[in-house]
Amino acid sequence: MKATMKDVAALAGVGVGTVSRVINGVKVKEITRKKVEAAIDELSYEPDEYARALKTNRSNTLALILPTIWHPFFSELAYYIEEELSKQGYKLYLCNADGDPEKEYEYIQMVKQNKVDGIIGITYSDVDKYVSSNLPFVSIDRHFSEDVTYVTSDNFGGGTLAAKELVMRGCKTVAYIGGFSPFPNETVNRREGFLSYCRDKKVPFKILDMPEPITDLHNQILRFIKENDTIDGIFTVNDFMGLTVLETLKTIGKTAPQDFQLIGFDGVRMAHERKYTLSTIAQSVPLMAATAVDAILNKIKGIEVPKRIILPVNFVSNNTTIELR
Amino acid sequence: MKATMKDVAALAGVGVGTVSRVINGVKVKEITRKKVEAAIDELSYEPDEYARALKTNRSNTLALILPTIWHPFFSELAYYIEEELSKQGYKLYLCNADGDPEKEYEYIQMVKQNKVDGIIGITYSDVDKYVSSNLPFVSIDRHFSEDVTYVTSDNFGGGTLAAKELVMRGCKTVAYIGGFSPFPNETVNRREGFLSYCRDKKVPFKILDMPEPITDLHNQILRFIKENDTIDGIFTVNDFMGLTVLETLKTIGKTAPQDFQLIGFDGVRMAHERKYTLSTIAQSVPLMAATAVDAILNKIKGIEVPKRIILPVNFVSNNTTIELR
Structure with a gap:
């Protein structure tokens, strides 16, 4: 049985409205916030997608989690993702996770609190237990046991x-x-x-x-x-x-x-x-960026997205293979 | 001897950034928070209340405006800036301005609306008229007519x-x-x-x-x-x-x-x-990143910062010059 907001409120000894405020990042007393967060943890409560969809006030921000931005593949990808999002009126948080699951977890929490609308992540850490199919999360190159969409090249x-x-x-x-x-x-x-x-x-x-x-x-x-x-x-x-x-x-x-x-x-x-x-x-990095952005924005809107999206690759002959006539 | 944040981190077996996050009420894993809190108790560590007071009600976000992230100099800089900010509990917006002053202007507006606390910018566009000395803005490599702090190498x-x-x-x-x-x-x-x-x-x-x-x-x-x-x-x-x-x-x-x-x-x-x-x-990109972050955080706190900060460079002999004996 999944816990509801009511269960959280009962366990924390507060009203449902207070729980909602904590989830949405509205300021409440520190002691109250702690009680609510403890109850959320204890019950493994997750705000549900439908309730979130009803909210009109989106943050219009996304997070991009990368192992490191200091790598030409990742920086090209970030370049195109930011460009694509900017066209859609979205701002982008950049996170170099660098194998620190704690940093990745922080952004996952921000999504749950509606401070960030969703995450595009290239992550090789062990964050499986935090990533569920109703979290607006699109993975690149890595598949999760959960039903999480991922975009990858062929x-x-x-x-x-x-x-x-x-x-x-x-x-x-x-x-x-x-x-x-x-x-x-x-x-x-x-x-x-x-x-x-x-x-x-x-x-x-x-x-x-x-x-x-x-x-x-x-x-x-x-x-x-x-x-x-x-x-x-x-x-x-x-x-x-x-x-x-x-x-x-x-x-x-x-x-x-x-x-x-x-x-x-x-x-x-x-x-x-x-x-x-x-x-x-x-x-094709521009295509990968556009596809990932498309998938995450659809997920946020509640539109169904395939679990696995595979993109074509091509051979580029440069200076380490001989030229064929 | 007063305990420092570093002592707490060492005792708890976590990074300084994690301690900072716990102190600032940023969500971390329950077990991590407990370890940090135990270390704080054991060492009787007292976070500087004044510094914390200045931080409340801030967005705890900064924007980094670059011509493009897809360039190894800029991506190295972004890497170290994000790392530095993360330790301080700040999140980073990434903006590839790509010569579009409109995009830069958007972030300047976000600062004025308190949605972003400040900007670190490498910008070669004509945004002078929007950048005033009381805007929390630190420029890299470019000086403005206004009294804006800039960080540059020698x-x-x-x-x-x-x-x-x-x-x-x-x-x-x-x-x-x-x-x-x-x-x-x-x-x-x-x-x-x-x-x-x-x-x-x-x-x-x-x-x-x-x-x-x-x-x-x-x-x-x-x-x-x-x-x-x-x-x-x-x-x-x-x-x-x-x-x-x-x-x-x-x-x-x-x-x-x-x-x-x-x-x-x-x-x-x-x-x-x-x-x-x-x-x-x-x-020295790590030094440039740390200096720019330091300058912008001081500006946000209202601490005076020099207008021009110059950093040392060094010669690296690689494969395009002969070796000297």
């Missing part, structure tokens, strides 16, 4: 495409290099897509999987390449890993695309006017 | 340092390459510092000044280098211009540091764990 298709592009360019033995996180996220599908193509087409492949946080990355890559010296094509879980592979192999005199070919994933650029940093499977 | 000193480092590494004819904006900003001092050193030390120099927005950048650089083929050391207004010079000269077979040496300005990195992209005069 990671499996992108992995397959990377394998295909390497093979088309003459690679005979290919490798996948990547880390993996303890939290379920979509990037594992990049690996699966890549390996699936190799198995189907009987392309010899090697794998370097590194649990996160990765230690001694440079030497792990060197050892892997030395032990598998037939590798002539590499696909990395993301562009940063690709750049690290480039830098590492340079120290033993190997450069791309002369000595090996390399394809990353993400399509990071330092800024709008800068080029891609290597050949890559590029995610 | 751009003149950085320019001088770049010239000195090039000359120390054997350069005989040096060049400055940069664009310039119609709005007054601090970056012109990089040029002035560089030229001042050259004049003082009688080092031959050439200048390529390009009015913004810059058209046909690639060909302007090529023409300049071809017309001045004795140039063996280049200082650029920022790292992005430096990267463009590198890419452009590569097309005519010139690489650094073999054929010429190059120093940029800013010290951009794509992310915390990535390297600098070239030899550069690095700004």
Whole structure:
């Protein structure tokens, strides 16, 4: 049985109106607020979507929770999300969660108090227990056990495409290099897509999987390449890993695309006017931003949104693969 | 000895930000709040009541106005500003102004309506008429006619340092390459510092000044280098211009540091764990963020703040200058 506002009021020994004021962030006496909050916690009470929809006074703010804004993929995403929201009259709170679930939890509370209308989150922390299907929350790249909408690129298709592009360019033995996180996220599908193509087409492949946080990355890559010296094509879980592979192999005199070919994933650029940093499977960041904004605004309005939204990726040939005629 | 917030944090095994949140009544997890409250009791810690009184009824939000978040310098700055503010219990609105003064003006209005407590702004638009000395506004890199506090790196000193480092590494004819904006900003001092050193030390120099927005950048650089083929050391207004010079000269077979040496300005990195992209005069972004946050919070509290705050820079030798023994 879900707790109601009445239950909270009874347990806290206050009126229903007081509970409503606390939930909506209206100022009440400190001691009263504490009693109500304790009752909310004890009963795991969640203000329901319908009651919230009736309120005309929305905050017209959204929160964007990112691991860090200091990363070109996340800053491009934030750029387009803010631009899209601004067109809709929304303001954006920025939160670098940086693996601190406490910070993420704060914004979840702000949504429950109607101080923020909803959250777009890229989160790899363990916040599952706070995220429920009636919370206006859209996740990017990570799925939750709860019925939470998430937007992601076609990671499996992108992995397959990377394998295909390497093979088309003459690679005979290919490798996948990547880390993996303890939290379920979509990037594992990049690996699966890549390996699936190799198995189907009987392309010899090697794998370097590194649990996160990765230690001694440079030497792990060197050892892997030395032990598998037939590798002539590499696909990395993301562009940063690709750049690290480039830098590492340079120290033993190997450069791309002369000595090996390399394809990353993400399509990071330092800024709008800068080029891609290597050949890559590029995610469409503007589309991802527009889709996430659309989904969260629909959720806020009570319009049903699919649980999983998958967006296309494309191969961008840059300076680490050979040009095909 | 009076206990400090740091002592409480250490005893409770949480961050200072969490203690601050508990004290300011920001919601944190029940178990965390209990730990912090126990530590406060045990240490007889007393939060400064006066400071807290000033905070009540504030929105506890600030706005950060940037030309764009999609740029490693701005995203690093936003990262550290948000981190700093979070410790103080503040939330951050992100605004990509992108040369749209209307968007900047909206946040200025929000301050006047007490929806936002203050603004940290990097703005190159014409918002002078809206920015007055009693508006809680801290500018970065740009000065206003009004008595508005601004935080900036030692751009003149950085320019001088770049010239000195090039000359120390054997350069005989040096060049400055940069664009310039119609709005007054601090970056012109990089040029002035560089030229001042050259004049003082009688080092031959050439200048390529390009009015913004810059058209046909690639060909302007090529023409300049071809017309001045004795140039063996280049200082650029920022790292992005430096990267463009590198890419452009590569097309005519010139690489650094073999054929010429190059120093940029800013010290951009794509992310915390990535390297600098070239030899550069690095700004201290964490210090700039902490200083700007300190200044704006003092302004909000009515504490006087200097009009101009200048921060040190340092030279970072990377792959575009030769190593000195």
